[in-house]
Amino acid sequence: MASSAVKNESSLVKWVLRLLVVGYLFFLVAWPTSLVAKETFAHGTQGIREALADPDVVHALQLTGQVAVAAVLINLVFGVGMSLLLVRFNFPGKRALSALIDVPLSVSPVVVGLALVLVYNGRFGWFGPTLEAGGLQVIFAKPGMIMATCFVALPLVIREVVPVLEEMGDDQEQAARSLGANAWQTFRRITLPGIKWAIVYGVVLSLARSLGEFGAVKVVAGNIGGETQVATVLVQQKYQNFQQETAYSMSFMLAFAAVLCLIVVALLRPKEDKK
Amino acid sequence: MATTAPVAGAVGGRSARKRRSASSGSSLSAVSGLGLGVAMIWFSLLVLIPLAAVVVKASGGGWETFQDAVTNKQTLAALRLTVFTSIGVTALNMVMGTIIAWVLVRDRFPGKAILDLVIDIPFALPTIVAGLVLLSLYGPGSPVGVHASNTRLAVFLAIAFVTLPFVVRTVQPVLEEMETDVEDAAASLGASRFTTFRRVVLPTLVPAIFAGAALSFARGISEYGSLVLLSGNLPYRTEVTSVRMLSYLEGGDTASAAAVATILLVVALLAIVALDVIQRRVARRG
Numbered sequence: 001m002a003s004s005a006v007k008n009e010s011s012l013v014k015w016v017l018r019l020l021v022v023g024y025l026f027f028l029v030a031w032p033t034s035l036v037a038k039e040t041f042a043h044g045t046q047g048i049r050e051a052l053a054d055p056d057v058v059h060a061l062q063l064t065g066q067v068a069v070a071a072v073l074i075n076l077v078f079g080v081g082m083s084l085l086l087v088r089f090n091f092p093g094k095r096a097l098s099a100l101i102d103v104p105l106s107v108s109p110v111v112v113g114l115a116l117v118l119v120y121n122g123r124f125g126w127f128g129p130t131l132e133a134g135g136l137q138v139i140f141a142k143p144g145m146i147m148a149t150c151f152v153a154l155p156l157v158i159r160e161v162v163p164v165l166e167e168m169g170d171d172q173e174q175a176a177r178s179l180g181a182n183a184w185q186t187f188r189r190i191t192l193p194g195i196k197w198a199i200v201y202g203v204v205l206s207l208a209r210s211l212g213e214f215g216a217v218k219v220v221a222g223n224i225g226g227e228t229q230v231a232t233v234l235v236q237q238k239y240q241n242f243q244q245e246t247a248y249s250m251s252f253m254l255a256f257a258a259v260l261c262l263i264v265v266a267l268l269r270p271k272e273d274k275k
Numbered sequence: 276m277a278t279t280a281p282v283a284g285a286v287g288g289r290s291a292r293k294r295r296s297a298s299s300g301s302s303l304s305a306v307s308g309l310g311l312g313v314a315m316i317w318f319s320l321l322v323l324i325p326l327a328a329v330v331v332k333a334s335g336g337g338w339e340t341f342q343d344a345v346t347n348k349q350t351l352a353a354l355r356l357t358v359f360t361s362i363g364v365t366a367l368n369m370v371m372g373t374i375i376a377w378v379l380v381r382d383r384f385p386g387k388a389i390l391d392l393v394i395d396i397p398f399a400l401p402t403i404v405a406g407l408v409l410l411s412l413y414g415p416g417s418p419v420g421v422h423a424s425n426t427r428l429a430v431f432l433a434i435a436f437v438t439l440p441f442v443v444r445t446v447q448p449v450l451e452e453m454e455t456d457v458e459d460a461a462a463s464l465g466a467s468r469f470t471t472f473r474r475v476v477l478p479t480l481v482p483a484i485f486a487g488a489a490l491s492f493a494r495g496i497s498e499y500g501s502l503v504l505l506s507g508n509l510p511y512r513t514e515v516t517s518v519r520m521l522s523y524l525e526g527g528d529t530a531s532a533a534a535v536a537t538i539l540l541v542v543a544l545l546a547i548v549a550l551d552v553i554q555r556r557v558a559r560r561g
Binding site (some may be wrong): 013014017018020021022024025027028029030031032033035036039078081082084085088089090091097099100101102103104106107108109110111112114115116117118119120124126147150151154183208211212213214215219232233235236239240247248251254255258259261262263266 | 551
């Protein structure tokens with residue numbers, strides 16, 4: 001870092017850029033975010049306590065937790081399996097699949113919702129009526145909300161695991177196989193320890209994304225009172241019903257969870273770099 | 276470097292590596308073939324078939340329904356607002372994102388680690404909370420006296436907030452990899468600071484800047500959650516495309532909703548294809 005160009009950089013330019021960046025981030029992100037905390041604790045912990053006494057809020061938080069955990073588990077299994085397939089095996093259409101995996105990241109949440117509604121709703125969906133006849137309601141119910149959450153967070157685990165798998169190579173795995181380990185032993189003893197941290201980041205990022213999904217889940221869940229209302233949707237409703245303190249308290253809890261996820265990732269990541 | 280994940284993966288030389296690993300892959304065994312089958316069924320049920328359903332629904336009503344939905348004045352106004360705002364925000368991100376990445380990599384001052392964390396907040400924050408967050412500073416009762424809610428400025432602010440990390444996180448790794456000796460050489464040969472940046476640094480960063488811009492644009496046009504509370508969704512003024520699509524859906528006009536959704540899908544796909552082209556060019560050069 002002791003290069004002369006960097007040293008010689010006129011300190012004026014440096015200060016201007018520094019101030020510009022700090023100012024921009026302060027006004028766009030840091031200040032507004034801190035205001036939510038301020039609004040929440042305007043009357044001490046009363047806001048949070050009142051929010052937690054509201055059965056709607058408790059139900060919404062529980063529902064959000066259930067949906068997020070289910071979606072993260074599904075994405076974890078799918079993500080690790082898909083990463084292994086994409087990196088370790090050859091099959092026709094692999095490149096196309098690898099490109100398609102990233103599509104969910106750029107699809108608008110409301111389009112995700114619409115897409116699922118078109119296929120799975122009980123009245124005119126492609127599969128919906130059949131599924132409903134079989135007793136499985138997808139849209140306006142939990143399965144649909146889990147699917148919507150899975151959709152939006154789908155590539156996150158894969159994006160973390162694939163580069164690590166590629167970096168690792170398969171020399172050790174082949175060595176293990178040639179020494180008589182079966183596929184499961186090889187995976188558990190050799191592959192898994194190598195991608196452990198990548199999986200952890202992937203899971204934390206997916207969890208943050210899943211807890212906060214709004215548009216897709218809102219479309220799929222419909223507006224059935226407290227039944228299918230997740231935390232983010234309830235924030236909107238509470239705010240529009242002029243229960244701003246509750247809205248701010250819930251926002252604070254969601255933001256707190258999100259920032260916690262960020263900090264966990266930030267703390268974990270250097271560990272792997274040192275190794 | 277906290278969570279570079281969602282973006283860095285898009286640019287971080289994944290396509291360059293892909294080629295190398297392709298040679299070492301083995302063909303499918305019975306177990307892995309079964310795994311691939313199950314994974315593909317799930318992926319189809321979750322992503323491919325629903326997205327296809329949107330396109331089929333949009334074309335199902337014939338060209339006329341599609342045309343009606345798209346040429347509807349209110350929809351056009353929403354599309355125009357969304358696209359132009361996204362372009363504006365993307366341009367701002369290209370400049371500010373590069374500067375932020377530069378400061379994060381080359382500058383040193385106390386509290387830089389916090390700055391690095393702040394960059395990721397827009398990614399992690401639920402979009403509805405992002406809207407509420409901006410509303411608390413730029414809405415009614417704003418401590419700085421700016422009342423941006425229900426205006427087009429609010430739409431701009433919200434999109435700028437949620438797309439902030441994209442360019443930063445794509446440019447940052449490239450800047451970190453870059454050695455400073457070329458800059459030193461240029462400086463020692465008498466190039467000014469600005470000339471060095473323009474001739475030496477910028478050309479290396481351009482692919483990353485555009486890759487981040489493509490992601491930021493795709494995110495911008497599809498934004499929904501952060502705008503719900505902030506923009507007021509006034510028809511012809513602050514209504515964005517995704518809100519328009521949703522109001523079609525809530526009104527029971529699924530064909531028109533699908534038509535608008537198809538446009539959003541196509542624009543997002545174009546941005547992704549542009550990104551892929553840029554990536555491949557970078558991979559070839561490296």
